[in-house]
Amino acid sequence: MTLFILDAFQKAFGGTPDEKTVTAFAGAMDSGMRESTIVMEIYRTKREISEGGNLNNQNPGEAVVQRLRDMYRRGIR
Structure with missing residues (x-):
């Protein structure tokens, strides 16, 4: 997880992502x-x-994670 992703999330939605969202972002990068x-x-x-x-x-946060899951299933990385 990078600060760039956290900063983008905060700028977009006005708050920090919850723990599940951060974990999903880290998993996507992994x-x-x-x-x-x-x-x-x-x-x-x-x-x-x-x-x-x-x-x-x-x-x-859940909506972003769902988009990432859908992309992963389609093979988009």
């Missing part, structure tokens, strides 16, 4: 996902929220 990909998904989630998107009753 599995080969690039830092820039994680940051990109943070800002995509932020954009979706600002456009009135439905997060399926998830908080922003």
Whole structure:
């Protein structure tokens, strides 16, 4: 986990991610996902929220983690 990811999350959502989200970010990096990909998904989630998107009753951290899981399953790293 890098400070760059934590800083991007804080700027996007105004707070620090919870422990589950931080653990998921670290796991994504350990599995080969690039830092820039994680940051990109943070800002995509932020954009979706600002456009009135439905997060399926998830908080922003859970929504970002779900996006990362979906990307991992599709082989995008």
